[in-house]
Amino acid sequence: MDASLLDIAEVAQRSRLAPSALRFYEKKGLIAPAGRNGLRRTYHPDVLERLALITCARSAGFSVAELGRFLQARPSDTDLRTGMTAKADALDEQIGRLTRLRDSLRHAAVCEHEPLVDCPDFKRAVGNVASTSGALPTTGRSHRSCQ
Template structure:
């Protein structure tokens, strides 16, 4: 079994410092540290305890940022990355496969956003204190029967 967290000794230019990764990817150093803690990316430590990332992390970060931008939760992104053989960096084929899996969820999100956009003038948000004119989530003030205050955001 291959340990995808271990890196062989690098060739010159094969690895990047955390600052170089941040600069090249446009991702803040703090976000890189967070992604690493969450298991989305991996680095090795030099004898001086500095992080070194393989260049492939740039493609992996692009994958993460694109998926986040369309609303895929980090847990699903991690699961998708973990499903790749040997923890490899996603290829074009990997992205096509994963995006096909996420298509139904994204289509549903698009539909809800379009509905919100189209009905936004009369809406002040989900759980809108059971306003009687909310046609999105509370037509005819049906949530008022459940009590006062926001109903959909409770819990």
């Protein structure tokens, strides 16, 4: 066996994915084993980079099918590029919502409003309605209802 190859258990440990997830991704064509060491799959070390991309994309909401198409994409695939742009736009919206939620949680951590979840700034962020400036007050700023 090539000494640089990684056993499935090592790939699972280093990628923090279950061996069953690795086998599933293999079945779906997202990764490929380099061979076997007895009955155990082995992989080239670069599979860890592919798995990091897969994990990141999955956490961003990509389906396995979308990932399969993306991983096979060629510059001439205009339909896929259009889909990628739409996905990027959706991620921008999600990032905005998560940023507002993060900011509202930081604000709530220092807010004196009772109860915290009734704070107008917290409600505005969680309700996905941006303030006129587009941001919540920072922890250094206060507003009348939280004093």
